[in-house]
Amino acid sequence: MAARRVTLRDIARLAEVHPGTASRALSDDEKLKKLVNPETAARVQRIAKEMNYNPDPAARSLKTRRSHSVGVLIPDITNPLFPPIIRGIEDCLGGNGFVVLLGNTDDDSKRERMLLDGMLSRRVDAMILATAKRDHDVVVDIVAQDLPVVLVNRVLDNHAIPSVATDDMAGIRMAVNHLISLGHTKIAHLAGPQEFSTGANRIKSFYLTMNAAGIEVEPNMVSYAESFSQAEGAKRCRELMAAFPDVTAIVAANDMLAIGCYQAFEESGIRCPEDISIVGFNDAPFSDKISPPLTSITFPHYQVGFEAANLAVERIHNPNSATKVLFLPPELVVRKSTTAVSVKLK
Amino acid sequence: MAARRVTLRDIARLAEVHPGTASRALSDDEKLKKLVNPETAARVQRIAKEMNYNPDPAARSLKTRRSHSVGVLIPDITNPLFPPIIRGIEDCLGGNGFVVLLGNTDDDSKRERMLLDGMLSRRVDAMILATAKRDHDVVVDIVAQDLPVVLVNRVLDNHAIPSVATDDMAGIRMAVNHLISLGHTKIAHLAGPQEFSTGANRIKSFYLTMNAAGIEVEPNMVSYAESFSQAEGAKRCRELMAAFPDVTAIVAANDMLAIGCYQAFEESGIRCPEDISIVGFNDAPFSDKISPPLTSITFPHYQVGFEAANLAVERIHNPNSATKVLFLPPELVVRKSTTAVSVKLK
DNA sequence: CTGTTAGCGCCTTCAT
DNA sequence: ATGAAGGCGCTAACAG
Numbered sequence: 001m002a003a004r005r006v007t008l009r010d011i012a013r014l015a016e017v018h019p020g021t022a023s024r025a026l027s028d029d030e031k032l033k034k035l036v037n038p039e040t041a042a043r044v045q046r047i048a049k050e051m052n053y054n055p056d057p058a059a060r061s062l063k064t065r066r067s068h069s070v071g072v073l074i075p076d077i078t079n080p081l082f083p084p085i086i087r088g089i090e091d092c093l094g095g096n097g098f099v100v101l102l103g104n105t106d107d108d109s110k111r112e113r114m115l116l117d118g119m120l121s122r123r124v125d126a127m128i129l130a131t132a133k134r135d136h137d138v139v140v141d142i143v144a145q146d147l148p149v150v151l152v153n154r155v156l157d158n159h160a161i162p163s164v165a166t167d168d169m170a171g172i173r174m175a176v177n178h179l180i181s182l183g184h185t186k187i188a189h190l191a192g193p194q195e196f197s198t199g200a201n202r203i204k205s206f207y208l209t210m211n212a213a214g215i216e217v218e219p220n221m222v223s224y225a226e227s228f229s230q231a232e233g234a235k236r237c238r239e240l241m242a243a244f245p246d247v248t249a250i251v252a253a254n255d256m257l258a259i260g261c262y263q264a265f266e267e268s269g270i271r272c273p274e275d276i277s278i279v280g281f282n283d284a285p286f287s288d289k290i291s292p293p294l295t296s297i298t299f300p301h302y303q304v305g306f307e308a309a310n311l312a313v314e315r316i317h318n319p320n321s322a323t324k325v326l327f328l329p330p331e332l333v334v335r336k337s338t339t340a341v342s343v344k345l346k
Numbered sequence: 347m348a349a350r351r352v353t354l355r356d357i358a359r360l361a362e363v364h365p366g367t368a369s370r371a372l373s374d375d376e377k378l379k380k381l382v383n384p385e386t387a388a389r390v391q392r393i394a395k396e397m398n399y400n401p402d403p404a405a406r407s408l409k410t411r412r413s414h415s416v417g418v419l420i421p422d423i424t425n426p427l428f429p430p431i432i433r434g435i436e437d438c439l440g441g442n443g444f445v446v447l448l449g450n451t452d453d454d455s456k457r458e459r460m461l462l463d464g465m466l467s468r469r470v471d472a473m474i475l476a477t478a479k480r481d482h483d484v485v486v487d488i489v490a491q492d493l494p495v496v497l498v499n500r501v502l503d504n505h506a507i508p509s510v511a512t513d514d515m516a517g518i519r520m521a522v523n524h525l526i527s528l529g530h531t532k533i534a535h536l537a538g539p540q541e542f543s544t545g546a547n548r549i550k551s552f553y554l555t556m557n558a559a560g561i562e563v564e565p566n567m568v569s570y571a572e573s574f575s576q577a578e579g580a581k582r583c584r585e586l587m588a589a590f591p592d593v594t595a596i597v598a599a600n601d602m603l604a605i606g607c608y609q610a611f612e613e614s615g616i617r618c619p620e621d622i623s624i625v626g627f628n629d630a631p632f633s634d635k636i637s638p639p640l641t642s643i644t645f646p647h648y649q650v651g652f653e654a655a656n657l658a659v660e661r662i663h664n665p666n667s668a669t670k671v672l673f674l675p676p677e678l679v680v681r682k683s684t685t686a687v688s689v690k691l692k
Numbered sequence: 693c694t695g696t697t698a699g700c701g702c703c704t705t706c707a708t
Numbered sequence: 709a710t711g712a713a714g715g716c717g718c719t720a721a722c723a724g
Binding site for chain 3: 408
């Protein structure tokens with residue numbers, strides 16, 4: 001079995017033309033294709049289809065220096081934020097004839113480096129990173145190689161690289177204003193790691209929005225999580241609640257952190273939303289199913305992935321295209337974890 | 347920038363040997379490597395490292411007919427069951443120098459075919475399928491091409507292909523016996539699609555276990571969902587509750603279906619677990635966070651993926667290795683969605 | 693132990 | 709409009 005693969009020469013022989021001609025007839029490049037007699041071309045194409053000929057990507061790639069693959073680096077596919085983004089990326093890339101090489105970095109630079117090297121040596125045509133730090137060495141390395149890069153979800157401070165994300169500042173603004181409109185003023189922020197744009201922009205927006213509303217943020221009422229994880233959420237929340245028993249609401253930098261807070265609440269018998277309101281960010285799948293259903297900031301994950309892939313394709317075809325930085329709008333989803341302040345007896 | 351890539355001839359020239367020798371010195375194949383003078387080999391390797399030489403995968407692949415990539419087909423990465431499995435697959439494969447090509451089929455054969463063709467033409471060294479039907483045409487096509495295949499999560503009726511999954515029958519047995527031990531006898535089964543081993547084995551085990559306990563299953567107290575989705579779960583649950591108001595417990599073929607039931611319960615004011623107990627299957631992430639936390643059958647998703655990849659690697663290196671079918675043990679996780687029967691006033 | 697040679701399958705410039 | 713020829717970077721069979 002395993003019949004020998006049909007090759008360009010096979011179909012050339014059958015069509016009674018030279019392989020070179022067959023190649024042109026089958027070329028995607030319109031300019032080349034026009035150089036061949038329409039009838040011959042048609043015949044070649046028909047035969048190719050009949051034999052269901054597929055050009056060998058290795059051979060083609062050896063010649064053209066294109067692998068028709070793009071590398072995608074994410075922190076961890078197990079984080080529910082990423083599956084829809086990846087799905088968007090794959091759908092777009094697949095539709096354009098590319099294949100994706102996926103890698104999980106766990107936000108560990110050594111791992112990231114290794115994975116990147118592997119992809120580079122496999123000659124990916126572009127990289128899509130969901131792992132970017134605010135000023136990311138790896139990114140500059142890649143651009144130095146003249147390889148197209150696009151960032152998803154996290155962006156650079158200087159917006160120097162094509163990126164697609166949601167507007168973190170706008171999202172947090174909605175979250176804070178929602179709480180304020182509910183009568184809250186003692187609002188804490190559980191911030192994410194500041195090395196990522198997501199962490200940094202969200203905290204910045206928190207301060208800005210609070211100030212704009214004329215509410216002063218007490219020092220230390222902003223707590224820094226070291227990672228976007230449930231465990232960190234729980235830990236920081238405990239500290240926060242101990243230090244500020246009169247806080248009536250928390251803006252968490254993402255849903256994982258918020259879910260960690262749930263755990264801390266439960267431990268100390270704090271009821272949500274009766275005693276405290278909380279809003280998350282990302283609207284991860286299942287944020288609506290947990291108890292209480294989490295008020296969160298949602299954004300179109302799938303589209304973010306899709307558009308990022310689109311930018312990558314654009315860059316591959318035209319490396320000098322403009323450096324687009326695209327923000328898709330977030331939305332507030334009010335569920336059961338937020339409610340109007342009640343007088344809280346100390 | 348983008349200095350021309352360093353090639354085998356470059357390092358051969360620097361090492362003052364013939365490219366052929368350099369190739370051997372750098373070969374992974376120990377048998378070949380031994381044919382070269384240790385000193386020469388060392389020199390070549392040193393220079394290769396200094397120049398940080400990376401063999402061109404396209405060229406190598408053109409020659410060797412190996413791509414060092416394996417294709418992975420799953421129904422939908424957005425289904426929370428899959429991320430940990432994929433992570434396991436990637437970790438194992440990555441550790442063995444392979445790269446993963448991922449595709450989402452949505453359980454649609456046309457899509458599957460297309461994706462498969464793409465991967466085949468890219469000369470993947472093996473395929474891992476999480477999409478298998480109980481007798482799967484696509485699978486036989488792949489084996490016909492002499493390409494290693496391994497199945498994850500879903501297996502074939504005849505176990506003719508290397509596979510890794512959990513023991514569905516054992517899992518359901520635990521679920522049913524748990525319910526019985528809680529005093530339930532009016533137990534319904536919300537079955538999954540019968541085209542998949544998961545659906546078929548779970549229903550089979552349901553009947554077997556009920557019978558073994560001397561409980562007769564009333565006709566129609568088993569309902570068939572057309573897909574493993576929340577929507578189907580809700581729909582079938584409504585029908586079930588309407589037809590059998592005296593049911594006190596449901597065994598759902600997976601968590602998605604169970605969550606759908608939650609929705610149906612809520613609609614008709616049925617309390618869980620007070621009025622009805624339910625157990626799911628898969629213990630998807632967040633099944634512990636929903637309300638009430640779902641009693642479910644868990645199994646080591648990551649390991650299942652990892653082992654499947656392992657089998658694939660084994661097969662790549664030795665196509666004639668035994669056709670292993672590996673079942674990892676499931677476990678019952680009791681949470682809040684199941685409780686002892688209470689007398690139910692009609 | 694090492695050099696030689698001959699492609700793998702495709703694209704593309706140069707002739708014709 | 710098509711044929712011819714060379715080579716992308718690497719490996720492997722064959723000499724020496």
